[in-house]
Amino acid sequence: MNSYDRTLYFGEMFPKTIKAIMMVHGKGSEAADIVNSFEGVLPINDYYIVAPNADRHTWYPQRFLAPQEENEPMLGNAISLLNDLVNDLTATGYERENIFILGFSQGACLALEFAARNAGKFGGIFALSGGLIGDILDSTRYKGDFQGSPIFLGCSDSDSHIPPERVHESAAILKNLGANVFEKIYPGMGHTVNKNEIDEISNILK
Numbered sequence: 001m002n003s004y005d006r007t008l009y010f011g012e013m014f015p016k017t018i019k020a021i022m023m024v025h026g027k028g029s030e031a032a033d034i035v036n037s038f039e040g041v042l043p044i045n046d047y048y049i050v051a052p053n054a055d056r057h058t059w060y061p062q063r064f065l066a067p068q069e070e071n072e073p074m075l076g077n078a079i080s081l082l083n084d085l086v087n088d089l090t091a092t093g094y095e096r097e098n099i100f101i102l103g104f105s106q107g108a109c110l111a112l113e114f115a116a117r118n119a120g121k122f123g124g125i126f127a128l129s130g131g132l133i134g135d136i137l138d139s140t141r142y143k144g145d146f147q148g149s150p151i152f153l154g155c156s157d158s159d160s161h162i163p164p165e166r167v168h169e170s171a172a173i174l175k176n177l178g179a180n181v182f183e184k185i186y187p188g189m190g191h192t193v194n195k196n197e198i199d200e201i202s203n204i205l206k
Contacts, residue, residue: 007085008032010039010049015093019100019123020048021205022085026105027058034104041198043205047100050085054078060133064109065166068134075113075133082114097149100205102126104193105161109133112170115151119144119177124204125151128193129159131166132173139173146179150204153181154197156189 008031021044025034031051039049059078060071068075082101089099100123103111108130115125116132119142130153151174155167164185171183186194 007050007052008035010035010051013048013092018046018048019098020050020089020094021100021102022050022052022082022089022111024052024059024082024101024103024107024111025054026103026107027054029104029107030054030057034102034107037104037193038102043202047205048089048094050089052081052085059106059110063161064106064131064133065135065163071133075110078110079114079117082110083118086118096121096123098123100124100126102128102201103130104128105130105191112151112174115146116142116170116173116177117144119146119179120149121147122149124149124201125179126201126204127151127153127170128197129155129162129191131155131162131170137169137173139176142173142177144177146174146177148178148180151179151181152197152200152204153183154193154200155185156191157185157187158189159191161191 023034031053035051060075062070101111108127112127113133171181
């Protein structure tokens, strides 16, 4: 089974007339879970939804703070999958500025890592409880220009998986790549999603 066989697609494609959003699930979860969590609460009724499934429910084997080589080759394969899916959308007729990416937890880390390595115009990127991947962030890995694309980073100050310092580091790199970064650290929230994050994302989607 290849990666495309594991990807879920929702809605009919009307190139250049509707927007598309790719949802990237967290570790231990699957595509249907993240779609079911957000489809009813975000204003995406007219969006084409793409949601890939990770092999064995994980995008990469180690913590996102581990050296990147310890997460290969799975990390590289996952980044290539997201890149292929975005390229498929643009080839079908979607403009990059009408493509959005939303990820949670491990999916948020993967979404940010993919986007930073392939910076370009996006409708918006939403990373909930996530940050760029690696024990040390090497800015030479990242290239391109987001051209003012909005990127929302939401995380708790007491997240057991994502230290807020990594969110700050990630925000700085994304800003240097030309993104319009909105960063919010929520006190005592834990590893979850809150209503304010949903509201922030909804404002960008609208």
